[in-house]
Amino acid sequence: MFKVDVMSGQPIYEQIINQVEQFILIGVLKPDDKIPSVRSMAEKILVNPNTIQKAYTELDHKGIIYSVPGRGCFVSKEAVNILNMNNREKLSELENLIFELAIAGVDKKEVEECVIKAFEKKGEIVE
Amino acid sequence: MFKVDVMSGQPIYEQIINQVEQFILIGVLKPDDKIPSVRSMAEKILVNPNTIQKAYTELDHKGIIYSVPGRGCFVSKEAVNILNMNNREKLSELENLIFELAIAGVDKKEVEECVIKAFEKKGEIVE
């Protein structure tokens, strides 16, 4: 279920955060679902438990998950709402990226095809 | 002409690389044009010469510029071609980003508006 790529350059704890968030957004993880314990996750993906802890702590701070001492971590009820709040930032990031591509001479058509592809890919996953 | 934002989190040398590449793509810098010397650039944007040197060295390795010790750095003839080669990577990056937005429930229309905006912004710059 969870995977990390140490060679990608992206911090491992960020990769974990992103994956947890993705799983929540596509409905694999629902409110009050338990997410893997720090130790089990660390063993599965072969990373330092501190790294997992850091990811969980940050998710907790964001309000995406809540931790119950002695029981584990669980998806919060507001998780989806919080995640959807971030869209504005991502949209401006998107605009910058498209702008760069436009400058680089990429055709508008190509970008539009890209949009279509991405939405098709979404259709395949969401049940 | 050149600007850096120390607070952006993005490494300064990367910002310089990006700006040089942008100027080449929009035609402000043409093949065999001299780009600012390491020292003059360092004074202009108030960063250490080593940081500029690092940016120029990477641009040289990429084949975007060529440096002639004692004379300066110049835009290579193949610069534009090399930069356009990178479009494919950026397109897949774009697809990922749109996919994330789609998962997050962003409407296709919103994305399409974003595309339009970005291409308008380009139209304003290119003469």
Place this chain on the structure above:
Amino acid sequence: MFKVDVMSGQPIYEQIINQVEQFILIGVLKPDDKIPSVRSMAEKILVNPNTIQKAYTELDHKGIIYSVPGRGCFVSKEAVNILNMNNREKLSELENLIFELAIAGVDKKEVEECVIKAFEKKGEIVE
């Protein structure tokens, strides 16, 4: 294991790059092996950590090693392949050098002896 000659005129960082590559080619360093940390290497051979960093950064860009922040630098799986790709360039360099010697009146026999010596030297190292 690693040695640098400050007086040789060849940049220190290049000497380090060459030695890492040599160790990979003769099999002393294998894929996913950890290479010495920037700081430990700097202490061993008494050069500034920045110089080591520069060497490692270039090796990373070439795809010879990959670096995992917080963990260290490791030999990439494709390292040997990449290094062998450079042989063609070296062969043309070799042809030029022999050509110069030929022009300078060096006998073909002398060159051939040189070839034999070099391959003997290799035989001593490879087990």
Place this chain on the structure above:
Amino acid sequence: MFKVDVMSGQPIYEQIINQVEQFILIGVLKPDDKIPSVRSMAEKILVNPNTIQKAYTELDHKGIIYSVPGRGCFVSKEAVNILNMNNREKLSELENLIFELAIAGVDKKEVEECVIKAFEKKGEIVE
């Protein structure tokens, strides 16, 4: 006749030295022949006269050429002998290069073919 490549990385004055030496070795320039004046050479190959001067000064120091104030520079009688003295250094350079290729897994046959090619190329030039 003379050519320089500013993009090669090799210092221009070195390129000039090498070319003068080559022309002497293949007999295009013979003892007491006049070599181009600093100014005419500088105009022909579009480099700074100081650079040419530096090359000529070094050739003078080596005893390859001698300069007659007001008349120009001329190939010395001992030029060929002096140049042939350098062969030992080049031979050890050659051995190193072949050694590197051997380590890199290049077949002995390939190196030998290279030797043959280089000597053929020489045969075409020397009349």
Place this chain on the structure above:
DNA sequence: GTGGTCTAGACCACG
């Protein structure tokens, strides 16, 4: 502890 970025200041070779 690791790698990565940056500053300050120096020296060299080249033109």
Place this chain on the structure above:
DNA sequence: GTGGTCTAGACCACT
């Protein structure tokens, strides 16, 4: 003046 290398020492993020 130019680019290139190097040192010394600092700070950051990541594990």
